[in-house]
Amino acid sequence: KPLSEVLFFPSELACLEHIFTPSLLCSCYCPLPHGVETSFSRLLRHLLSASSSLDVCVFAFSNMDLSRAVVALHKRGVTIRVLTDNDYSAILGSQVGILRKAGICVRCDADSGYMHHKFAVVDSQLLITGSLNWTITAVQGNMENVVITQDPDLVRPFIKEFHRLWLLNDPD
Amino acid sequence: KPLSEVLFFPSELACLEHIFTPSLLCSCYCPLPHGVETSFSRLLRHLLSASSSLDVCVFAFSNMDLSRAVVALHKRGVTIRVLTDNDYSAILGSQVGILRKAGICVRCDADSGYMHHKFAVVDSQLLITGSLNWTITAVQGNMENVVITQDPDLVRPFIKEFHRLWLLNDPD
Ligand SMILES: [Zn+2]
Numbered sequence: 215k216p217l218s219e220v221l222f223f224p225s226e227l228a229c230l231e232h233i234f235t236p237s238l239l240c241s242c243y244c245p246l247p248h249g250v251e252t253s254f255s256r257l258l259r260h261l262l263s264a265s266s267s268l269d270v271c272v273f274a275f276s277n278m279d280l281s282r283a284v285v286a287l288h289k290r291g292v293t294i295r296v297l298t299d300n301d302y303s304a305i306l307g308s309q310v311g312i313l314r315k316a317g318i319c320v321r322c323d324a325d326s327g328y329m330h331h332k333f334a335v336v337d338s339q340l341l342i343t344g345s346l347n348w349t350i351t352a353v354q355g356n357m358e359n360v361v362i363t364q365d366p367d368l369v370r371p372f373i374k375e376f377h378r379l380w381l382l383n384d385p386d
Numbered sequence: 387k388p389l390s391e392v393l394f395f396p397s398e399l400a401c402l403e404h405i406f407t408p409s410l411l412c413s414c415y416c417p418l419p420h421g422v423e424t425s426f427s428r429l430l431r432h433l434l435s436a437s438s439s440l441d442v443c444v445f446a447f448s449n450m451d452l453s454r455a456v457v458a459l460h461k462r463g464v465t466i467r468v469l470t471d472n473d474y475s476a477i478l479g480s481q482v483g484i485l486r487k488a489g490i491c492v493r494c495d496a497d498s499g500y501m502h503h504k505f506a507v508v509d510s511q512l513l514i515t516g517s518l519n520w521t522i523t524a525v526q527g528n529m530e531n532v533v534i535t536q537d538p539d540l541v542r543p544f545i546k547e548f549h550r551l552w553l554l555n556d557p558d
């Protein structure tokens with residue numbers, strides 16, 4: 215059966231080091247709880263499961279752990295495309311500059327309406343979508359949901375829409 | 387196979403009268419296009435398919451067509467529960483007053499974080515969720531998505547979360 219999972223937020227606060235560097239599990243001495251699986255750690259795990267591609271389409275992207283995950287995937291050779299909203303990308307704390315500096319291709323929607331999506335597609339087969347913007351407030355402060363599914367009837371339309379919006383926002 | 391569908395917004399503008407009063411299809415002379423199925427008309431149809439219950443959990447609820455649909459269901463005897471965010475419900479154009487005047491039970495989340503969900507559950511078996519707030523801007527102006535699914539692995543957690551939030555915001 216294809217994967218179907220729902221994550222609710224706000225997420226508990228816990229150390230995420232072992233998600234990024236599994237071998238270091240025993241050697242982190244930060245004050246946060248360790249070895250705790252949270253909504254946010256599960257979200258990061260699903261993103262870090264990418265082996266070939268990750269398409270991200272989010273209104274707001276200022277969360278540094280999420281940006282760290284995306285940069286880590288890029289370094290591993292995963293093809294990354296990030297589409298975000300122009301109105302938010304100018305805001306202090308936006309990760310767009312950091313992603314671009316790392317060599318990741320980021321396009322900003324300049325349409326008058328908001329590009330209000332909050333979804334990602336992993337390896338063209340896993341859809342991650344919901345109400346959660348990629349910010350710290352959303353992860354730690356708000357009541358939010360994220361749906362994770364491999365149902366092709368849901369994944370396929372999002373792949374098609376991402377493709378459409380990506381071309382629509384081609385700066386050339 | 388259970389229903390799986392994705393709607394993308396902004397929606398085309400079209401007359402919605404036939405959705406509310408099917409028998410009047412031929413007699414509407416408003417200037418909008420008629421007989422056009424749009425993302426928004428499909429969303430309304432799914433909501434109006436409710437026969438026993440509708441649970442709504444949305445950050446922002448100011449769209450008058452959506453409020454008209456909810457009131458119509460209430461008049462038909464469908465059990466309605468609406469949970470919305472306190473920060474938005476005070477805003478001009480919020481439909482909370484209209485819903486309450488119609489006799490619908492509305493609870494407002496007063497938590498410090500946003501109640502940022504945008505989902506509804508129809509008859510405890512159809513989940514409608516996504517990035518779309520129940521406003522006119524979201525429907526007509528923004529790029530948004532709505533996932534509609536009967537997958538029990540997705541529907542069940544949302545029913546449970548709605549129940550939890552509903553009790554949490556009991557004013558008594
Ligand atoms: Zn630690």
Ligand SMILES: [Zn+2]
Pocket residue numbers: 401402403414415416417418420
């Ligand atoms: Zn008309």
